[in-house]
Every structure is written in C-alpha cells, then in structure tokens.
Amino acid sequence: MNVSIFYSAIFCYLLSTLSYLAYLVSGKKTVERTGHYALVAAFFIHLVSVVFRYLQAGHTPITNMFEALSFFALCIAGFFLYLKATYRINSLGCIVLPFISILLIWALAYPADIKPLAPVLRSYWLPVHTIFSFLGNAIFFVSFLVSVLYIIAEREIKRKKTFLFSARFPSLETLDSINYRCMSYGFPFLTVGIITGSIWAGFAWGSYWSWDPKETWSLITWIVYAILIHNRLAIGWRGRKTAYLMIAGFISILFTFVGVNLLIGGLHSYM
Template identity: 40%
Template sequence: MTQWEQIAFYVTFAGYFIAMVAYILYLPFSKQNFALFGRYAAITGLMANSAAILLRMAIAHRPPLANGYEFILTFAWGIVMVYLLIENRFKLSLGGAFVMPSAFFLFAFVVFFMSGNERVMTSIQPALKSNWLTFHVITAMMGYGALAVSFGIGILYLLKQRLEVRKPQGQLNARLPELQRLDYLGYKMIKLGFPLLTLCIITGAIWANYAWGTYWSWDPKETWSLVTWIIYAIYLHARLMYGWKGKRSAWLSVLGFLAVLFTFIGVNYLLTGLHSYA
C-alpha cells in the first residue's frame, strides 16, 4: 500500500465512521444537522474510497480485485454508492443508521483483523487474468450494495414494527417511514440486487471455466453464493406467489445479507477452496 493510498484508506475509514455515528445520532435526536453531517461524511468517505481504488489501479495496472483487501475496498464502495443514491431518491436519511455500519465494519475488519501482508500489492494470479473476473466483481459490488441497503431497510422495518406495538405515540416512531413504504423500498432493493447477484454467479461460472476448466466445482464460495441466491429467490417467490410481505420479508432480507457477509468474508477465512486467495 503506497503512502497516498494509505491516506485515502484512512480518510475513508474516518469518513464512514463519522457518517455512521452522525446517522445513529439522528435517530433519537431528530436534528437535521446530524443527517446532513452524516451525508457529507459519507460522500467524503466515498470520494476517498474511490481514490484508494483508483490509486491501486494506476499503480498495479489492473482492477483492484486480487485479494481480500481489494475486494473490501470495492464492496464498501458499492454499499455507500447505492445507499447515497437511494437516500437522495427516497429521502431516507434514517436508513443511514442501519446501512453505514456495514461499510464501516468492512473497513474496521481490514484495520483490526488483516495483517499488513494481506494489504500488500501483489502480481495478479494466473487464474485472475480474465475480463470475466472484472464483470464478476462489478456485478457483485453493485448487487451486494443493493442487498446491503435492503438489509438496513429490513432492520428499520423491524424497529418500526416493534415501536408500533410498544411506543406507538413515541417521537421516534412518528419520524420513521410507514411500514408499507419500508416494505416496498426493501423489495425494490432486492429486485435490483437479485438480478445482479444472478449475473455475478453466471459470470463467476464462466470465469471459473476459463481459469480452472469447470463451470462449477462446489467450492465453498460457490456453494455459499448459491445458498445466498436461494434465500433471495425464496424472498421473491414467496412475495410474488404467496403475498409474503412485512415482518417475514424483513427477516428474509436480514438473513440474506448475513449470508452475503459469510460468503464474502467468512468463506475466505474459515473454509479452504479455490477462492482462498481472496
């Protein structure tokens, strides 16, 4: 990691942390300045995140997709980019308290659990030298970003529903969006993320055939990617065919993103397979 990239990384880390805290403070205190400060901090972090990605690309002469550190750079970028677009489109500042922690904790994972050797810029492995990998990771980055936002909205829905029962006249409950609107937004995010996740798996299979001579080998990451896909497929099928909405849908969106996190991080560090280099 070069000096300038390191600076960009830690500016991102600080920006996402400040944004997370500001959005969380906006929940109980309802001060619009907190939401505004959180948005500006998130934008600053996103710009620094973009700089870190571009710096690594410029020096390595390749997409930043060769190891776990580089994947986290792109994963967090996708989460924050999609969230800011959704916040601007639907005026959902309260969602930042539940989405920004995902981006921050990805960077915190790098800071507290990744060794310096894991962040070192290395030559790309032969198995990674394919344009299909670029398509694979771009679809994953944007798809996971949309699914992270659906996770945040799902948590917000469950909180709102709990407040409706326990403190229906409370100030926080009055400020939260209506349950129907949250349910709809969560559905919209999964409608966006699921096709991208599908493309991610398809392009990954094509890349695997290019790299290892087989489209599918039941590698742990492939298996958990399929598990994640099935969870979101169940969500959409149950919603469209059986009218599942509300609490059950919210829990499925939460479960689905937990599977995403395990696929993205847990598999790399807890299981061994062809994707262990990531």
C-alpha cells in the same frame, strides 16, 4: 499517496457516522446535513482511492481481504446515496454508516500492499464477476439492515407498548418499498455475478461448476432470493415475511463471503 487518500476517506466516513449518531439523539437538521455531505465526500474520495489503486496495480483491486472489504464498503455507500436521493430516509444513516466504518476499520487489519496477481486471476472476468457480485451483496446488505429495522418497528406497532424505533425511523411502507427495490436490483446483480463466475471457472479451471463451498453457498443464496421474489410477486407476500426471507438470504451471503473465506477454504480462498 494512495494510503493517505484512503485514510482521508475513512476520516470522512467517521465524521459522517458521528454526525448521524448525533442526529439520532438531537434530531437537528444541520447535523444531518453535515453527515450527508461528509458521506458524499467520503464516497468520492474512496472512489478515487480505488481508481488509483487500480492504476497502480494494473488490475481490478478486489483480490485480497483488504481490497474486498474496502470495495464492499464503497458499494454500500454508493447504493445508500442512491437510496437517499430516492426516499426520505435520513435517519437510516445512523444504521448504515457505522457498518461502513466498521468494514473499513476491519479492512485496515489486513495488509494493504499491492502484490502481483496470481496467474489464475489474470482475466477480463475478474472485474466483471467481482463487481457484479459485490454490488449485489452490498444491495442485499442494505436490505438486511432495512429488514431488521422493519421487523423491530413492525413488532412495536403491533404490540403497542414502546415506539423506540418506529417513531424515529422511516415508516413501515417506506422500509418495505426499499426492500422491494433492493430485491429487484440485487437479484439481477447476484445472478450475473454467479453466471460470469461460472463462465470464468469454465475457462480457468476447466469446469463451469465444481461444487466448491463458495459456489454451493452462492447457489443457496440465489435460491433463497428466488423464493423471496416468487413469494412476493406471485403469492403477494409483503412486510414481515419478506423481511425474514431477506435476513435469511443475507445470512447465506455471510456464509459465502466470510464463512467460506475464513473458515472452510476451497477454490475461492485467495483472499
């Protein structure tokens, strides 16, 4: 049951992805609408599958690699839908949707069966810590994509030679303003994620901060984004420079999430 719901969500995401890619080529409004409604459907089906899994497992389903990737994709889809309702950024769908699809297909590579929860994870802090961290990371992922796009488009306009990206994607000001919004939403989520994690660690492991690789990297991430906020608000950085810092911040998130889980190991390596 649960698996078939999840597969239908993936199907809708793929349909949306293909529509957006077709929209990039053809520019037809009806194709974009198809992509949009497929995305809305995919998001809600996906949400239902996560809720089902929660009911089946009896705990927040963010405890292994499959669940983590799936939930991360869900957060990205949700945040992108929110941005779509705020800005006219239809063309961004062909950048964001392929990544959502890749994340979900990647998730399928991991075992999806529900296992009993490790004793150390049995806590009310599990949903709070993971949901806030994942939301923050998803928002910063979107801002990472937007920043890469900004840098390419800005370079095109400065160099005056080709206009492949700047002609098709939202204006520089729109991209910059999305970046600003991502910063002002992502940072509080990240901060709450880190603080709740630390409190939980205090209960579970007896120490609020033990400098394991994941903790260290999330602190580095937090510092990068703190610098970004400072430079943006106090010094008046805009555009290209903030986009570069956004990219640096997300590389740091990648280390926290993928690098630590897959390569280094440590206290956090449940997934």
